[in-house]
Amino acid sequence: MNKKAISLTVNGRVREALVPPRMLLSDFIRHELELPGTHVGCEHGVCGSCNVVVDGKAVRSCLMFAVQANGTEITTVEGYDTAEGLHPIQQAFWEEHGLQCGFCTPGMLAAAKELLAANPDPGDDEIREAISGNLCRCTGYEFIINAIRSAAKAMREAEIQKTLQPA
């Protein structure tokens, strides 16, 4: 099989690799890049636990081939927190008990991240809709919805704080 050379940016770091065309992006991220935070629950596009953010959009990494990611910029769950600590969405998931086993969580975070980037103040039904492509068998979703609502609030407040600060 002819391997293809790819180069992409993952969590801010340029990664280069030779991949067989059929290698799923999910496997590439997990096993080649050794970033295990992206989970695989179904490999047929339904559960959403493999969601990663590619060029700003949440997508199923089990339905993309790694070769297709050549030249893209990808954020996985490992790229959310900073030296200052957890990302506000992660923090909110912690505070609101938005996870139990945590298997769906990285996918939920990716969906939430995309939602909040586009809509800083979503209503509950918009949150529900945004995560409706992510199956969680543990939580019954309610606390995930609470978490995203409270993350939105925290992020809006942080935004206001920033604008209030002298340049």
Next chain:
Amino acid sequence: MKPSAFDYECPTDLNAVLAMLGDTETETSILAGGQSLVPMMNYRLAAPERLVDINRLPDLDYIREDAGFVAIGALARHGEIKASELVGRHFPMMSEAYDWIAHAAVRNRGTLCGNLCHADPASEMPALMQVLDATLVVAKATGTREVTAQDFFVGTYETVLESDEMLTEVRIPIPEAGTGWGFEEVAMRKGDYAWCTVVATLRVVEGRIAAPRIAVSGVGDAAIRLGAQEETLAGAEPTSAVFEEIAAAAAAAVNPPNVEHISADYRRDLLRSLLPRVLSAAASRVAA
């Protein structure tokens, strides 16, 4: 669940794609959004020898207004179409229907053209394209042809496309002002493929229905127009009695699949229940 091996090409020029499709030596599939093809490959229900990835073709992701129609290119994603102001203005039915098609992350990759080419009998857009009277632009190495949406769908996962052809554009005529529309679907969960989708557009001229178009999916091996019911409807008064009658006739006329646990009777019942709702919604949306 891992796909079989394949050769991978990713041309940046449409002619190269068409040339590869024309080479019949190698069994080739187009890879668009991958949201239908890749699950099938992961299950090894599909194992093409070669994938031609069209995602890097330039200038195919457009949604633009042209002379009396909106043109949607092969790389326009579901999500972009759903969010498009142009589409929302001219075809609010499409924006509404997209709420029921998969979920955000799938819509971020999946394309309308790929969706139509996949031709799942339970898919919504094939019905919408027929009601909206879309024309599909099909290219191959030797030239292009246009096919109406009504002629495009042949059966389950089957269209009129030849193996050397690619769908490059969908053209949807902008409906006449005052056209009303209705959309209803029933699926197990929101975002699942539909057990039954019913869509219609119509106008009301001097208290009578004009230019009705009805299409359904889920009740046969492909989405279909309900020509006979459209005929009955044309010139009739938009009353619930009329709609009920039409729905009963439509339900009797279709021949839905009878698969275990989702009986043909059930799908007929759905058509019977949804059609009056769709028609009265359409009638009530007719602008004064």
Next chain:
Amino acid sequence: MKSHLDTNVIPPSRQREAPRAGLTWIGQSIKRVEDPRILTGNGGYIDDFKVPGMAHAAMVSSPHAHARIVSIDTSRAKALPGVIGVYTGEDLASVVDPCPSFASPPIPQTAIAVGKVRHVGEVVAAVVAEDRYIAEDAAELVEVEWEVLPANVDIEASAAATGDALLHPDDRESNVALDESFNFGPVEEDFAAADHIIKRRLRWHRSSAQAIETCGVVAQFDPYKGGYTIHCNSNFYNFIPFVIGGSLRVSPGEMRIVPKLAGGSFGSKVFSHKIIILTAGLARLAGVPVKYIEDRLEHFTNSDSHGSDRLYDAELAVDKDGTFKSLRFTVLDDYGAYLQFGVGTHGNAMAQVTGPYTIGSFGMRVKAVLTNKCQQGPYRGFGSEVTNWLMERMVDAAANELGQDPLALREQNMIKPDAFPYMIPTGNIYDSGNFQKVLAEAKQMFDLDGWREKAKKMRAEGRCVGVGVATCMERSVYGPTEWWSLNNKETPGFTLTSTPESISVHFDPSGKLFVTLHSPMVGNSPETVVTQILAERLTVAPEDIVFNYSDSQSGFNGVGPQGSRFTAMIAGACVSASIKLEERLKRFGAHMLQRRPEDVELRNGMVAVKGLKDQEKSFGEIALTSSFFRLSFPDGEEFDSGLETTAVYDHPLSTDPDEDRKHLGIFYPIVGHICHIVAVEVDPGTGKVEMLDYAAVHDNGTIVNPRTLAGQVWGGTANGIGTTLSEQFHYNSDGQFTNPNFAEFAMPTANEMPRNFKLGHVETPSPFTEYGIKGGGEGGRLGAPSALTSAIEDALSDHGVKITSLPVTPPVLRGLIRDAEQMAAG
């Protein structure tokens, strides 16, 4: 009067920490200590784990429900570059024995089929290759010649099958693997004397937990380095490793099973021995470490964790004033192709089969029928979810036939608050409860009276709106007699009576409290719970507690999270450990303070002199001194270095079954109570159900962490909603499993959950467990199906629709409505 229960004497309580107000940590919704690592992608699930030189396995699965294997040709597969080996059932049998079977007499099951296959998805050969992609390529190249046998799909037909249709002709002469009858109390007499007998045929269809992570294993074998090292996500890795060792032909000393964080279980990872044995055997055959992670299709078709699948003919004897007298039923259980734990799920249901009601006697005939489907395993409720639904269906049926209000009938027959501990006819007890209070709270939270009025009005407008109430039991803290008490007395099998939980703790010299748990995390909150209890009991600061998990060789038996037992059981182990540690802390601390141990107490992480303010030594100082400065203390064993201990906690209250099975003993006595009330609207044209309002009140005794308990209730309720409205495994008449994927097996998404769910709690502590804690991991699924079914039936009362089978998917419900419409139309 002499009762069949006279010999079942309730032992005294072993509770040491009485339930009480004013606790510091117990009862707080602290943030989970497990979360930060999981939230950042470092949970450490099984598929995140790799070892050098590891190869990957893929399976060749049976396409047939029932067939003889005539021949298997692996030559093309073996020739594929990258393939290390291809193995059949015979190959595997050269290194491992059949899987453990707790059925008695056992029904043999091998991890790779030998001779014939008995369900679609059963493994016939396995490939080990450099990567999973190549392994799957090779699996496609294995050629199997089949002789197809008749497929048994229908329970009743399978029970009557003969000849080639027998699943296990060498071990059973019929597909009925077990057929036992029981009478607990004067069933015949009660039925003979009753004014009304309510009869229903009720059907509960198969689904399963489908945690988002499947089961997986990484196994290594090196005879010179201790044998097998097995990493896996099993719940049960540290309770019965010797049984797995038995199958692997090694002693537990030659096998180390290491737990990984499991991505959800809900029972599905309890009985996951087969995949362990399979992967370990492959590692031994291939001579390299092997990883095998089930893909979703394999998890659906071959995980041995399908849920209950039962057909009941039930009867409730009722007096004309509405008093329930007796309950009896015959149940045919569609067990699938094997019987790994016998009829344990029926044993479980015996814990609370008569619900929250005073019913004097109970009778049952249980027939376990083998069919050509994947075998059953645990799923949240473990069989009691079905009898809860049955009981509530029978009560609704009685109300309907007697023309009584279903709620009033429930209230009339409910066990009163002063009747605890209350022994039910099977011999199990309910330790404590206040069902009336739970109901009252739920009614108020839901505004039941208001809703009933509203629903009536809406129905008058032609809308199909209804309200359903369910009052159900949630047994917790299981005792293991449920596994075998329904077996034939002549062949009771392995009559296990222990279900311990244990813990190891020590202060390191820096003052951190190191805790080793002896059972895994599966999505529950073991570290958080233990943190709260140890902080409470020892006054240690939560941030000073550090967690580790033992492997099967480094910690005593832990049964782990299942049967809603973990929180109550680990609380017991924590209290035992705390008592021992407290004694050592005080001994060393008192010596350092030059006081007597009786004169000091634990205070805010210090050993402090009673009644004095500044006379204290921090745990850190004591730990340091006791670890490094032996000569600061007197001679003698009691001053051996360090502050460490191990503690084991046994089931707080259990007794043996009666020898003649007049009763089953006490085995699941720590009972919670739940009330779910839901309002629904049915679209009669489409059969779609919308939940308009939902309230649930649960009583799980003393609550350790209200928010994590609420999470369990939510999650369980979501499972119950799926069970009721959308989830069913479909096997067609050929035994093909037609919807083994997440697109067609429809688990609820956020969109399918009720919009305004209200959750309340009542706390009736247990008199038997530490602090009065009860389990609460299953309640949502134990209550939601009953309430929802009732509400739907109420919504369709004008149509006369009766619901006797779950799930009621839109096509099913529309079918019932269509039948009713046709009946009405004549």
